[in-house]
Amino acid sequence: MHDKYMSKLSPTVDFWAGMYLVIIAVLSVLGNAAVLVSTARRLAFLKAPELLTVNLAVTDIGMALSMYPLSIASAFNHAWIGGDVSCLYYGLMGMIFSITSIMTLAVMGTVRYLVTGSPPKTGIKFQRRTISIVISGIWLYAGLWALFPLLGWGSYGPEPFGLACSIDWTGYGQSVNHSTFIMTLSILCTFLPCLVVFFTYFGIAWKLHRAYQSIQSKDFQCGNVEKKITLMAVLISLGFFIAWTPYVAVSFWSMFHPQEQDHMTPFITLLPCLFAKSSTVYNPFIYFIFQRTLWHELPQIQRLLFCCSHQVSSPAKEAKLEGKRVKDETCVGLMGISGKQSGSEIISLG
Known part of the structure; x- marks a missing residue:
């Protein structure tokens, strides 16, 4: 076993890091599997952005x-398992899933x-085929890149701590090859x-x-709903970025201070890596929390956002909207939600 694959941490730290990863792995698999099962049950009604x-x-769940199993086994082994081959595999998987996640968030936004603010009938609509092509492209x-x-x-x-693999950030200043790739x-x-x-969120x-400001009627009282929708979007985005920011910061520090990296304790480099792995746990909890609370407020959201689109419509369209669409469809332009959609579809905002 090469020294570079030996853990630089104490056996006690390795053990608790392994236990932490076990918990993260279990929560990630169960939570994201529940999201997939929930969407599969209403597959016929699934909207394209979802x-x-x-x-x-x-x-x-793929990550x-x-x-995680390889990281967990290596932590309990007090050394990286598999050498160069497993290191390349781990780095490859990490690149694929992390880039796919962040690009998916960007496309979501x-x-x-x-879609937000588009008229119900004439606004921008995305077909499943279009979104499927975009996902394939991601x-x-x-x-x-992987x-x-x-x-x-x-x-x-x-x-640096010896129990995970990624891009060789420390090679940034060693060659033009590494520098151009990392930048x-x-x-x-x-x-x-x-x-x-x-910017999109x-x-x-x-x-x-x-x-909401354009509606003067006090009957809606939707300030709390507005806060929940905005909070949901912000949490889904920030959950990912907060988890990965410490890791990116440490990685960039090691890029520009390769000589000083030896003075940084392995435990300090371990913490951002462990924190980044928690990003796979956040979304399922946010999904189900807001699914439950917003389900009861969906009729209120529909009435409110319908009125927003109703105010910007022409007088002729207003008459039709009041007479027919309110009864039959209750279109909601701002969120792209029809009266037939379930409350959980709001979560696709994130």
């Missing part, structure tokens, strides 16, 4: 099943921003998707705020 929520659950994009280190651009290597990867697969998520929150 496929992105399903894809996010698939990436989370838990394909990566973009789709929901385009997986291909992530797979391409293959680059195997083809010679960049490389995978063990983490390009950081821009195209981290910073730009984060900016997209940030805040754009959604602003549109919702404007819509």
Whole structure:
């Protein structure tokens, strides 16, 4: 066994890190499996944007099943199991699932921003086939980036604490090859998707705020509903970014301070990695919490958002909307929700 694959942590820390990963793995598998089962039960009524929520659950459960067992076994073994081959596998899986997750979040935000505020009949609509093609493109994009280190651009290597593998961040200043790969990867697969998520979700929150402000009737009393919808979108996005920010920060620090990395204790480098793995647990809990609370308020949301779209309609359309659509369809333009949809479909906002 090479020294680089030996744990730099004490056996006690390795044991508790392994126990932590066991808990994270179990919660991730159970939570995301529940999301997949829930969506499968209403597959016939599943809206196109909800496929992105399903894809996010698939990436989370895929990471838990394909990566965590190897980390857990290595932690209990006090050394990385499998050597170079398993290290490449682990780095490859980590790249695929992490890039797929962040790109899915970026596409989610973009789709929901385009749909929010669109008229029910003439606004932007996304078909299942379109979203399926986009999801396929996301997986291909992530797979391409994951293959680059195997083809010679960049490389995978063990983490400083010795119990995980990822991109070799410390090689940034060692060659142009590593430098160009890491910077390009950081821009195209981290910073730009984060900016997209940030601006689209805040754009959604602003549109919702404007819509609620435009309604003067006190009968709706929907301020609390507005807060819940905005909070749900923010939590789903921030849960991922908060989990991964410490890891990215430490990785970038090691990029620009390779000589000082030896002075950083292995335990400090372990914590961000463990915290990042918790990102696979957040979404299922957010999904079911808001599914339960928003289900009871769905009629109120529908009335409110219908009136928002109703106010910007022409007088002729207003008459038709009042006479027919309110009774038969109760269209809700801002969220793309029809009266026939279940409350859980609101979760696709995230």
